[in-house]
Amino acid sequence: MLSLIMMLQTRSVLASSSSEFYIEGIGYREQALQQAKGKRFASETPQGIFVASYAGGTNIMIKGHGLNDNPQDNYIMLQSVEFETKIFSPILTEDDAFTSAPALGMITYRLPALHDLLQSPDEFLNSYSSYTFYLTVLPNMEHGVHELECHN
Numbered sequence: 001m002l003s004l005i006m007m008l009q010t011r012s013v014l015a016s017s018s019s020e021f022y023i024e025g026i027g028y029r030e031q032a033l034q035q036a037k038g039k040r041f042a043s044e045t046p047q048g049i050f051v052a053s054y055a056g057g058t059n060i061m062i063k064g065h066g067l068n069d070n071p072q073d074n075y076i077m078l079q080s081v082e083f084e085t086k087i088f089s090p091i092l093t094e095d096d097a098f099t100s101a102p103a104l105g106m107i108t109y110r111l112p113a114l115h116d117l118l119q120s121p122d123e124f125l126n127s128y129s130s131y132t133f134y135l136t137v138l139p140n141m142e143h144g145v146h147e148l149e150c151h152n
Helices: 029-033 094-099 114-118
Strands: 005-010 022-028 049-052 059-065 074-080 085-088 106-110 130-141
Touching: 022 049, 022 130, 029 059, 059 130, 094 106
Parallel strands: 005 130
Antiparallel strands: 005 049, 022 059, 059 106, 074 085, 074 130
């Protein structure tokens, strides 16, 4: 079976009208969990997601400002570079919500399998050697939905 690579990036522009609503970046969830275990993870700066599993299950963290305090009210949208389309990811699971701390500016998310996300058979998806997605968070707030994109 062909090994597929999925890369996630955050957008490089600020979409919100207020500078207090933005994403600092994304990183592997393991980075957040391992910070206390040495200098390799001493920084809280998200380093991006360069390789993610085609089968899903990669745990990521999203660090930002202006997230909804209820983790499951932060919607994840992925924009596919290859297919030039925006796709809403499944909502955060109970496990994702439990390990998230949106009031402190961080949510965790387990990426879905690519065939579930794109609703396409594996035979079609195997025709690509890699996929690139831009990640956007849409917090559902009382006054509407803000699109949070990367501030950096």
